[in-house]
Amino acid sequence: MRTAICDRLGIEFPIFAFSHCRDVVAAVSRAGGFGVLGALAFSPEELEVELSWIDAHCGDRPYGIDIVIPRHDPGRASEDPAALAARLREQVPEGHRAFAREILDAHGVPGLPPEARARELVGWTQTIARPQIATALRHERVRLVANALGTPPVDLVREIQASGRLVAALAGSVRHALAHVEAGVDVVIAQGHESAAHTGEITSLILWPQVVDAIAPVPVLAAGGVGTGRHVLAALGMGAQGVWTGSIWLTVEEAQAEPAERESYLRATSHDTVRTRSFTGKPNRMLRNAWTEAWERPDTPDPLPMPLQGMAVSEAMARIQRHPALAQDVAPSSVGQVVGMMNEVRSCREEVYRLVEEYLEATERIEKLVPRET
Numbered sequence: 393m394r395t396a397i398c399d400r401l402g403i404e405f406p407i408f409a410f411s412h413c414r415d416v417v418a419a420v421s422r423a424g425g426f427g428v429l430g431a432l433a434f435s436p437e438e439l440e441v442e443l444s445w446i447d448a449h450c451g452d453r454p455y456g457i458d459i460v461i462p463r464h465d466p467g468r469a470s471e472d473p474a475a476l477a478a479r480l481r482e483q484v485p486e487g488h489r490a491f492a493r494e495i496l497d498a499h500g501v502p503g504l505p506p507e508a509r510a511r512e513l514v515g516w517t518q519t520i521a522r523p524q525i526a527t528a529l530r531h532e533r534v535r536l537v538a539n540a541l542g543t544p545p546v547d548l549v550r551e552i553q554a555s556g557r558l559v560a561a562l563a564g565s566v567r568h569a570l571a572h573v574e575a576g577v578d579v580v581i582a583q584g585h586e587s588a589a590h591t592g593e594i595t596s597l598i599l600w601p602q603v604v605d606a607i608a609p610v611p612v613l614a615a616g617g618v619g620t621g622r623h624v625l626a627a628l629g630m631g632a633q634g635v636w637t638g639s640i641w642l643t644v645e646e647a648q649a650e651p652a653e654r655e656s657y658l659r660a661t662s663h664d665t666v667r668t669r670s671f672t673g674k675p676n677r678m679l680r681n682a683w684t685e686a687w688e689r690p691d692t693p694d695p696l697p698m699p700l701q702g703m704a705v706s707e708a709m710a711r712i713q714r715h716p717a718l719a720q721d722v723a724p725s726s727v728g729q730v731v732g733m734m735n736e737v738r739s740c741r742e743e744v745y746r747l748v749e750e751y752l753e754a755t756e757r758i759e760k761l762v763p764r765e766t
């Protein structure tokens with residue numbers, strides 16, 4: 393299973409694990425894979441705490457971070473985050489905030505106490521991402537910075553590379569992959585339609601080889617629907633240098649999840665996800681529930697473009713976070729179609745080794761199909 397990217401990053405297995413949970417990131421890297429922390433929701437100060445914790449718990453192994461700078465970034469490179477938030481807040485119609493409030497009221501989720509302030513997720517912009525990168529570059533073991541939703545600005549690509557790290561970017565189409573390569577990105581993550589969170593129209597089986605061919609020799613990581621060693625074999629067989637996974641880490645022992653949330657993933661089938669703009673304003677795959685269905689009805693407001701929808705629902709998100717058990721039926725839960733294969737709770741180490749063992753079994757099966765000369 394050793395590919396060129398293993399040597400570039402100093403890892404044993406080309407298994408990349410995206411997670412918002414530092415315990416998962418550290419445990420996957422310790423097991424020989426490559427943990428990647430989703431940094432979006434952290435302030436630079438909070439990110440510093442998370443990365444210091446991972447440094448202390450990843451056993452000298454490398455790991456990465458993931459930031460979000462969309463293609464159409466409403467922020468300006470040097471804009472003050474408070475000024476940006478104020479500018480955008482004026483564009484959020486009160487009707488959208490009220491509708492989000494009503495969904496939670498109808499499900500008995502208590503309102504925020506007067507002293508609590510909802511954090512507005514204006515994170516989908518370089519105004520927020522640049523200070524996060526500055527923080528990450530102070531941590532030696534961060535060896536890769538990935539960007540979601542767009543081609544990272546060229547000056548950022550150069551700055552990260554000059555520090556000796558790799559830059560990766562997610563792509564849902566060949567066009568996006570080519571734009572990333574044009575900007576000098578080192579690694580493209582080809583992410584198929586079936587994946588969790590923000591995702592495009594093209595399924596993994598079609599997208600992976602198209603991207604591999606279009607940008608060779610730039611390395612590709614295959615994302616979207618990877619949940620078994622058989623998927624890993626398929627990805628490497630199509631020319632990817634590794635797999636980039638997200639959903640399967642939601643049910644591991646180390647993931648900090650409410651019991652009810654974990655149960656909902658373990659119970660769900662591959663039919664139970666939907667792509668919806670109701671959370672962030674861009675198509676995002678999540679579990680179908682009362683939240684997604686409320687926004688899909690014809691008599692309800694159309695979700696706003698990113699990042700306004702995220703701001704419109706920020707108070708609702710704060711209520712959900714305060715009452716996760718009560719809010720389970722209305723909590724936006726990003727997960728991919730592979731959720732139908734996530735039926736057991738294992739540790740991160742067991743999960744990494746399961747993928748490796750299944751990959752080896754599948755490889756043996758394939759080898760038996762190839763006639764040998766005697």
Ligand SMILES: Cc1cc2nc3c(=O)[nH]c(=O)nc-3n(C[C@H](O)[C@H](O)[C@H](O)COP(=O)(O)O)c2cc1C
Pocket residue numbers: 410430432458459460538539540541562583586587588589590615616617618636637638639640642725726727728729730
């Ligand atoms: C809960 C959750 C949140 C995610 N948030 C982000 C994100 O902030 N940035 C990002 O690049 N990818 C994000 N992803 C997508 C993953 O990076 C990865 O591409 C995707 O999960 C791969 O498909 P899979 O879920 O089928 O494994 C998220 C995935 C999950 C499960």
